[in-house]
Every structure is written in C-alpha cells, then in structure tokens.
Amino acid sequence: MAKNLKYQILIADDEPAITVGLAELLQLEGYETTTVSDGKDALKQIKEKAFDIALLDLVMPGLDGLQVLTEIKKIGLPTTVIMISGKGSTEATVKAIKSGAYDYLDKPVDPNRLRTIIAKALEHQSLVIKNRELEQEIKSLSRYEEMVGQDDKIHEVYHLIEAVADTSANVLITGESGTGKELVARAIHKKSSRVEGPFIAINCSAFPRELLENELFGHEKGAFTGALKEKPGCFEMADGGTLFLDEIGEMPADTQIKLLRVLEEMSFRRLGGTKEIKVDVRVVAATNRDIQKAIKEGLLREDIYFRLSVMEIELPSLRERMSDLLPLINEFLKIFNDRNNKEVKGFSPECLEVLRKYHWPGNIRELKNLVERTVILCEGDTIALKHFPKHIFTATQKESGESIELGRELHEIEKDVIFKTLKMTRNNKTKAAQILGISLKTMHNKLNKYYIEDDDP
Numbered sequence: 001m002a003k004n005l006k007y008q009i010l011i012a013d014d015e016p017a018i019t020v021g022l023a024e025l026l027q028l029e030g031y032e033t034t035t036v037s038d039g040k041d042a043l044k045q046i047k048e049k050a051f052d053i054a055l056l057d058l059v060m061p062g063l064d065g066l067q068v069l070t071e072i073k074k075i076g077l078p079t080t081v082i083m084i085s086g087k088g089s090t091e092a093t094v095k096a097i098k099s100g101a102y103d104y105l106d107k108p109v110d111p112n113r114l115r116t117i118i119a120k121a122l123e124h125q126s127l128v129i130k131n132r133e134l135e136q137e138i139k140s141l142s143r144y145e146e147m148v149g150q151d152d153k154i155h156e157v158y159h160l161i162e163a164v165a166d167t168s169a170n171v172l173i174t175g176e177s178g179t180g181k182e183l184v185a186r187a188i189h190k191k192s193s194r195v196e197g198p199f200i201a202i203n204c205s206a207f208p209r210e211l212l213e214n215e216l217f218g219h220e221k222g223a224f225t226g227a228l229k230e231k232p233g234c235f236e237m238a239d240g241g242t243l244f245l246d247e248i249g250e251m252p253a254d255t256q257i258k259l260l261r262v263l264e265e266m267s268f269r270r271l272g273g274t275k276e277i278k279v280d281v282r283v284v285a286a287t288n289r290d291i292q293k294a295i296k297e298g299l300l301r302e303d304i305y306f307r308l309s310v311m312e313i314e315l316p317s318l319r320e321r322m323s324d325l326l327p328l329i330n331e332f333l334k335i336f337n338d339r340n341n342k343e344v345k346g347f348s349p350e351c352l353e354v355l356r357k358y359h360w361p362g363n364i365r366e367l368k369n370l371v372e373r374t375v376i377l378c379e380g381d382t383i384a385l386k387h388f389p390k391h392i393f394t395a396t397q398k399e400s401g402e403s404i405e406l407g408r409e410l411h412e413i414e415k416d417v418i419f420k421t422l423k424m425t426r427n428n429k430t431k432a433a434q435i436l437g438i439s440l441k442t443m444h445n446k447l448n449k450y451y452i453e454d455d456d457p
C-alpha cells in the first residue's frame, strides 16, 4: 500500500464498548478505523473496501467471526484477520487460527498486546500483498489465460485485453493464421463481466450465404422448405454473453448489411419471422486478412469495420515473437507428452537451430502441430532432425541465403550441396542423407566418388 495512505482497520463486535474502545486506541496510533456490529456488515465492508486488517469478534449476530473468515478466504480477499475472543471460546479460537486467522486477542483487550499484534499483522500483510503482486507479475510475464508468451509484443496484447474486456466495446482481432486469435477472443470473454454468459463461436467462411444467415439469426417454423421446427440463431444463443464471428472478412456483402443493423440496434428477426428479438451480445470478430486491403477491394464494408473495431487487437506473427519459441515448445511438449504417454524432453540443438531459422507461415498452430508430430515419432527422449517433415528443411535452407551459382556442371553443384549439408549436420552422414532425401548408401557412394575419406560415425 502507498506509504502516505493510512492503514485501514475494520472492527466488528456486537458490544459497542469494545468497538468504541478499540477504535479510539487504534486511531491514537494513527490508523483509520471502521466499526460494525455484526458479521454480515463486516463481510460487506471487507468486500467493498480493501481493509488491511479486520478484527472480528468470534460471537456476533448474523454471521459469526469464523463464518466471516471462511468467506474472506473463499473469495481470496487479502485482508489479514485477527479474532477477538471472549471467555469460553478457546475451541472456536483454535478453529479460527486453523482456518487462516493471523492471531487472536482476548477480551478484555490489553492495549499493549493490541499494539504489538497490529504492528506484526501489518508486516505480515505487506508481505502477503507483495507476494500477490509478484505472483501477478510472474503470471502476466509468462502466460495469460490460455496463452503462453512473454515477448513484449504479446504483453501489449495482454494489456489490450485487460483494458477492453470489461467494457461493452466490440473488438476486432487481426493477425495471420494460427497466431491465437480465437484464444484472445476467449480471454476477452473470460475477463469480462459476461463470463457467466455463453461464448458462442461461428466461422463465417464455413457456410454459404443462406446457411450463414440461418446460423446467425435462426428461423421460424416453416420459414423455408425443411424448416420443420423453429431454430434460434447464434445471436440468440449468445444473449448475455459473447459472440465470436471468426473470419469476418469472408462474410457475404448482403449478410454484412444485416449484421450492421443488428450491431446498431441489437435487435433482429429470425428468418421467416415478424417478431423483433432484442438481445444483449458483445461481438468479437476476427480475420486473418489484411483489413485495409479487404475494405479497398469491397470485401468488407467500411461501416461494419467501424462498428466492429471500436477496439482493434493485432496479433504478432510467431516470427515477430521468437523469444516465445522455447516457452511455447515447452508448453506443447507438456501437452503432447501427457496425451501420448511419452517422456520426450526436448529438441536436439540442430533441431532448435532449424526451428529458429524457419519462417513459420502457420505460426503457433504450425509449431503446435510440429511438436505433436515429432513427439509421436520420437522413440527416445530427444527429438532429432529425422523426425522433422522435409518442407521445414527446404524452407530453412532457402532462407539461409544459400544460392546456386549457375554455369557449373551438375555434379559440381551436387558436391557443393552435399558438403554444405554435411557441414550443417556436423558431418553426420545419416542426418545429411535424410535431409537430402537419399539413402545412406547413395550418400556413401557419392562421397566415395568425390574421393572423400569415409569415416562414418
């Protein structure tokens, strides 16, 4: 707590003599006090105001001290609790300490003991707060909701989610395929006051126009041939919650016009219906298209864009947050080891080198799939290059800046490529042969042909 603020102490006791007496003593010590005479009031106050310490009488009308303490612990409030115990309440006092009370004071209260207990409790309290802050910091450093990541670029995203979650603003999430747009949408929902409501996701590219509108707005019985029963759409299902419109850039123009009206008025009619249905839905949309280009090309209406992008969150590609490569790998190793009953520890150094060079067009989804595939293929505890799909090498080799000088004989070029691959694999011929897609025997034959001494490992 800030130094210039007074410590806040709550005193709850049904005997006015006690509350008044304690309040006077504590005020003289420079503390700010609030007094209540029953447990219900005490809990209400503690929920509303961040008290540093609560002095709770064990025996009070409404909720007793122990019940208030239990609630405080259940909710996870940081207030330090000291019990005030009268005669004959030893058992309850012991119970209270076991349930997490910091200490207790006997009635009648001894002013000296009160002073020392409060001072000690405040010290304890500041440690608790510090720990919590640290915990929060660490949490926000390495993961946020379902997302793993500690790169500055992804921290920026966490901050935006925090800032926007509890507002009613619609959000547009942009970013390449596989960067985690759906996870962001879910995090926004979870962090919002709509968390108890539904989270409904619909992929706008997965349906032709009529079906998409049917999914979004639902239909009445008999709206079209085959509409035997009425069907509520996503907007109705998401009432009180969040609707995630994925791949909004693929939504047909006519449907966008209908969507615009819903966004503006939060009311619509089912297909074939006449009744206006009012809903309370927060819309989060996502696209992996270049938004400005999509607007220019007429794929996305500008008015829809403005409605949806009250807040825009742009997700970085994996290439732009390579400091998260290892934490992500470790997360996925954990998941796929568990799922496949394996104990793979990690990737070999050569593998990591390739992974760092690779350009990750499919971003985190591609990395996740690669870890899954290699964990399944790996027999030992370390994933090796041979477990990698070939296209990863081809791509990294292209990116490594190797170029083939033209005007040379083919066998010269071949020799060059073989030597360079051997260099990359630190002279491991088995690995080099795998990368080049030839058998070990062919590799040996070729090396013999080049008069290379064959010292196979």
Ligand SMILES: Nc1ncnc2c1ncn2[C@@H]1O[C@H](COP(=O)(O)OP(=O)(O)OP(=O)(O)O)[C@@H](O)[C@H]1O
Pocket (backbone or CB within 6 Å): 146, 147, 148, 149, 175, 176, 177, 178, 179, 180, 181, 182, 183, 184, 287, 288, 328, 331, 364, 365, 368
């Ligand atoms: N930061 C992250 N930490 C852990 N897993 C992640 C993270 N980001 C994405 N993933 C995982 O990667 C996969 C792809 O994420 P998601 O579906 O959210 O991407 P997307 O941006 O919606 O992709 P698309 O545009 O192709 O729909 C999911 O399996 C998701 O769990």
Ligand SMILES: [Mg+2]
Pocket (backbone or CB within 6 Å): 181, 182, 246
């Ligand atoms: Mg997605």
